[in-house]
Amino acid sequence: MAVYVITGAGSGIGAAVARRLAERGDELWLWARDAARARQLADAFAGARTLVGDLGEPERLSWALGHQSPPDRVDGLLHVAGVVELGGVAELTPKVWRETLAANLVAPAELTRLLLPQLRAARGHVVFVNSGAGLRASPQWSAYAASKHGLKALADALRGEEAANGVRVTTVYPGRTATPMQEKVHRQEGKVYDPERWMTAESVATTVLTALDLPRGSEITDLSVRPAG
Structure with a gap:
């Protein structure tokens, strides 16, 4: 049984990853932004444990983790949580930039730092679920793309x-995926959302999971996945 700490397990990609790992009997520690969210995650994933801390305030994660009992070893730290706000450079405020960089870049860096002793003990695996925006930036995507470009640099x-x-x-770069975040993006773009x-x-x-399950002695460093067609 492997031990995984997962952010963003409440919906979308994070929830799908957590379900798959739970189904095969791995031990899950799910990161929640507050106690209410932790209760929701515990109800959704029977047997999972939770850790609480607001990724939007990375400077407080050390204090939050210090008041909890994280696992002694971590086989996998999976960074899936993220936020997005679209807008032109002429429109985005410092508040949006700070919030985006804090949640998408600084929090993963700090959480990794805090759990490195457990990762080293297990010779574990850190997976950053990035985005196609981590490889290229499009108009209206500057803050999000900057945070994801930074996340690639952090991983490297x-x-x-x-x-x-x-x-x-490992960094995984998904293309557009049918998730609640994608629905929000479509609203911001003024487009009709069709998950199909x-x-x-x-x-x-x-x-x-393909990256996680690769035999030791080999490593997938970067992996892009796109919608077909």
Whole structure:
């Protein structure tokens, strides 16, 4: 049984990954932004444990984790949570930039830092669920794309730093996926949302598990997955 800490397990890709890992009997520690969300996750995933901390306030994560009892070893830390706000550079405020970078970049960096001892003990695996926006930026996507470009840089640096400790690092770059976040994006774009046009969260979950299950001694560093057609 492997031990996984997962952010963003409440919906979309994170929920799909958590379901797949739970079905095969792995031990789940699900990150929740507050106690109410933790109760919801515990109800949704029988047997899962929860950790509470607001990813929008990464400077408080050390304090939050210090008042809880995280696992002694972590086989996989899966960063799936994220936020998105579209808008032109001429329109986006410092508040939007700070919130986007805090949740999408600074929080994953800090949570990784805090759990590195457990990851090293297990010779574990860090997976960053990034985005196609982490490889290219489009108009109206500057804040989100900047946070995801930064997340790629974080993963690349971490991989080099922790290779000697046996910690593997993978970045997955999904294209548009049928999730609540994608529905929000379509509203911001003023477009009709048709989930049938996009990949399922299960497809991305399969991609994540492919990276996790690769035999030790090999490593998928970067993996892009796109809707077909």
